[in-house]
Amino acid sequence: MIIASNFKTNYTRGSAKAFIQAIQAFIANTKSEQQVRIFAPFTALDRFDEVETLKVGAQNFYPVQNGSFTGEIGFEQLEEFGIQTVLIGHSERRHILKESQSLSAQKYDFAKARESEIIYCIGEPAEIRVQGIDAVMSYLWEQFEGIDISYDKLIIAYEPVWAIGTGLTASLEDIEEVLTRLRDKLCAPLLYGGSVKVENIETILHVNACDGVLVGTASWNENAFCEMIRIADNVKK
Numbered sequence: 001m002i003i004a005s006n007f008k009t010n011y012t013r014g015s016a017k018a019f020i021q022a023i024q025a026f027i028a029n030t031k032s033e034q035q036v037r038i039f040a041p042f043t044a045l046d047r048f049d050e051v052e053t054l055k056v057g058a059q060n061f062y063p064v065q066n067g068s069f070t071g072e073i074g075f076e077q078l079e080e081f082g083i084q085t086v087l088i089g090h091s092e093r094r095h096i097l098k099e100s101q102s103l104s105a106q107k108y109d110f111a112k113a114r115e116s117e118i119i120y121c122i123g124e125p126a127e128i129r130v131q132g133i134d135a136v137m138s139y140l141w142e143q144f145e146g147i148d149i150s151y152d153k154l155i156i157a158y159e160p161v162w163a164i165g166t167g168l169t170a171s172l173e174d175i176e177e178v179l180t181r182l183r184d185k186l187c188a189p190l191l192y193g194g195s196v197k198v199e200n201i202e203t204i205l206h207v208n209a210c211d212g213v214l215v216g217t218a219s220w221n222e223n224a225f226c227e228m229i230r231i232a233d234n235v236k237k
């Protein structure tokens, strides 16, 4: 399964390095078979001695190799650190940073052309959720506009916006219903994200169509993140 941590706007260069090294040691000691991803801030990216199952990724990039885009990070700056996995379409970029579907699709095409692994995030806000599952699915399918769903390095993260950072996890029934409907049309691995923590990760990972989790807040504690990886190791699917 895929167990991913999104640091968001947390951790410094030093504290991120210590965290990543601790997770590397945990994976080596426990021989965990989970595919672990850590999305660190740009300033913390580096060449880490990655174990095979742990990749450090970028939370964002501008879809250029390099150029005159003041304040942005292109792929050249990611390649310096051997970054092979990126997040695209996170709800905080869509809603807080006002990124359009068109920009998400441009980023997607760019990362795909460079054969990067892409964790592509989708999710509905609360006002759509209250309209029921058909409204939710229509909203989610719109977030695939311009996205090549047949890309073999695509991973999809379903993250209901109202469950992100709020402590409100979607019910297992809601998660199962959405992931099953996505699974009907998509071959890519499916992750759930939204207030995942040590206390609920096991039941979420047992959802049939769930191939892993993308964790924010609860993963920012090294011991908790290790515990989530350990729990995933014990879930038989």
Ligand SMILES: O=C[C@H](O)COP(=O)(O)O
Pocket (backbone or CB within 6 Å): 006, 090, 159, 163, 164, 165, 166, 167, 193, 194, 195, 196, 214, 215, 216, 217, 218
């Ligand atoms: O990228 C991770 C998601 O935004 C989930 O964040 P959260 O676990 O703090 O709800």
